[in-house]
Amino acid sequence: MTTNMSLFLSAITLLSVSFYALHRKLPVLTRTPRPAEPRNLSILLWHWPFGVSYSLAGDVCSIEYGIPGCLLSDNTSLFPHADVVVFHHHELRTGRSSLPLHLPRPATQRWLWLSLEPPANNGNLSRYNGMFNWTMTYWRRADVQIPYGKLVPVSPKSSNYLIPKKGSCLVSWVVSNYRPDHRRSQVYQDLRKQIPIQVYGRWPRRPLSERSLLPAIGHCHFYLAFENSIAPDYITEKLWRNAYEAGAVPVVLGPSRDDYEALVPPGSFIHVSDFNSTEELAVFLKLLATDRRRYETYFKWRQTHGIKRYTDWRERLCNICVSYHRLPAVKVYYNLDAWAKS
Numbered sequence: 601m602t603t604n605m606s607l608f609l610s611a612i613t614l615l616s617v618s619f620y621a622l623h624r625k626l627p628v629l630t631r632t633p634r635p636a637e638p639r640n641l642s643i644l645l646w647h648w649p650f651g652v653s654y655s656l657a658g659d660v661c662s663i664e665y666g667i668p669g670c671l672l673s674d675n676t677s678l679f680p681h682a683d684v685v686v687f688h689h690h691e692l693r694t695g696r697s698s699l700p701l702h703l704p705r706p707a708t709q710r711w712l713w714l715s716l717e718p719p720a721n722n723g724n725l726s727r728y729n730g731m732f733n734w735t736m737t738y739w740r741r742a743d744v745q746i747p748y749g750k751l752v753p754v755s756p757k758s759s760n761y762l763i764p765k766k767g768s769c770l771v772s773w774v775v776s777n778y779r780p781d782h783r784r785s786q787v788y789q790d791l792r793k794q795i796p797i798q799v800y801g802r803w804p805r806r807p808l809s810e811r812s813l814l815p816a817i818g819h820c821h822f823y824l825a826f827e828n829s830i831a832p833d834y835i836t837e838k839l840w841r842n843a844y845e846a847g848a849v850p851v852v853l854g855p856s857r858d859d860y861e862a863l864v865p866p867g868s869f870i871h872v873s874d875f876n877s878t879e880e881l882a883v884f885l886k887l888l889a890t891d892r893r894r895y896e897t898y899f900k901w902r903q904t905h906g907i908k909r910y911t912d913w914r915e916r917l918c919n920i921c922v923s924y925h926r927l928p929a930v931k932v933y934y935n936l937d938a939w940a941k942s
């Protein structure tokens with residue numbers, strides 16, 4: 601081999617090694633690379649949802665939720681160093697807070713739009729087109745999905761679920777915000793002509809205390825888990841808490857049966873749209889309540905699953921870090937309004 605040739609070959613080798621190293625992000629010159637300590641992600645909450653703040657002292661994500669490397673802050677002066685800045689929509693909409701458009705935005709920083717409200721409550725989002733990189737909502741298509749609740753597997757051995765003892769109560773409903781124009785109010789008005797419905801809450805002036813809510817519902821065979829807004833994937837604590845946690849079979853009014861089946865145990869609920877009329881639904885409920893064996897099949901999922909509800913904003917925020925590395929590196933919601941309504 602000529603000197604020239606070998607020089608050429610070494611140059612090629614060196615080039616390809618450095619290219620490989622660069623490409624794989626391997627250190628080129630350090631001889632004994634230390635295993636990289638994973639960098640902490642810094643999540644800045646620009647304002648607290650609904651003005652209610654929680655303590656972020658200590659490493660909350662790690663201590664409370666077992667999610668390490670995820671530092672939450674609500675100190676807006678940390679803006680230049682935040683990996684993700686979270687904006688809860690309600691405060692932007694009401695003008696209690698606003699986007700820091702006057703500040704230089706670091707190139708790698710992501711702005712995240714957060715809302716747990718259905719589209720009808722978010723208003724016109726056109727003014728936020730082109731501002732956000734990521735979204736966090738209960739929708740499956742959000743970058744970070746934060747449902748109101750989810751299923752968690754339990755081992756059959758440890759499952760010892762008992763269906764609460766049923767009394768004479770057939771159906772109950774808890775309602776505070778009653779509006780005659782809600783679809784759920786129309787279904788309720790039709791249904792109550794067929795079967796007795798035990799109604800609680802602020803609207804009928806029969807509020808239940810925190811402690812008596814679930815036992816009262818659990819005493820009944822069925823619970824009307826009727827959402828006040830009908831929108832894809834919008835399944836709230838009305839199902840997860842009021843029905844499942846109380847131990848009543850939910851009669852659901854909300855998104856399509858497909859959405860429910862994707863998000864909750866398929867055989868665990870009765871969908872209003874499965875019936876041609878509320879008369880048919882009423883007949884079905886009366887029959888099912890007297891057929892113990894069939895009624896119990898609605899609880900079969902309890903042998904393998906429990907439920908987990910999300911209620912603390914801190915836990916939701918910590919979950920950004922869990923998703924962070926699989927989220928699209930470069931993304932802009934050029935039309936947030938259309939996305940949110942699709």
Ligand SMILES: *[C@@H]1O[C@H](CO)[C@@H](O)[C@H](O)[C@H]1NC(C)=O
Nearest residue numbers: 637638639640659669670671
């Ligand atoms: C990450 O944050 C934790 C808790 O504040 C701290 O103990 C640790 O040193 C930080 N790690 C890095 C790589 O900065």
Ligand SMILES: *[C@@H]1O[C@H](CO)[C@@H](O)[C@H](O)[C@H]1NC(C)=O
Nearest residue numbers: 673674675676677678679681
């Ligand atoms: C917010 O961060 C700044 C800069 O690190 C610091 O000077 C300030 O004391 C912090 N404010 C609060 C309320 O912790």
Ligand SMILES: *[C@@H]1O[C@H](CO)[C@@H](O)[C@H](O)[C@H]1NC(C)=O
Nearest residue numbers: 723724725726727728729937
């Ligand atoms: C939403 O706001 C934009 C401008 O901010 C306006 O052009 C559009 O017509 C509005 N959409 C609706 C449905 O009101």
Ligand SMILES: *[C@@H]1O[C@H](CO)[C@@H](O)[C@H](O)[C@H]1NC(C)=O
Nearest residue numbers: 873874875876877880881884
């Ligand atoms: C609803 O009506 C259709 C057509 O009339 C019928 O095939 C179907 O069985 C009915 N559904 C129920 C649940 O009765």
Ligand SMILES: *[C@@H]1O[C@H](CO)[C@@H](O)[C@H](O)[C@H]1NC(C)=O
Nearest residue numbers: 730731732733929930931932
């Ligand atoms: C985030 O969104 C902003 C505003 O549209 C954009 O300028 C920036 O390039 C985006 N960043 C990434 C990493 O996608």
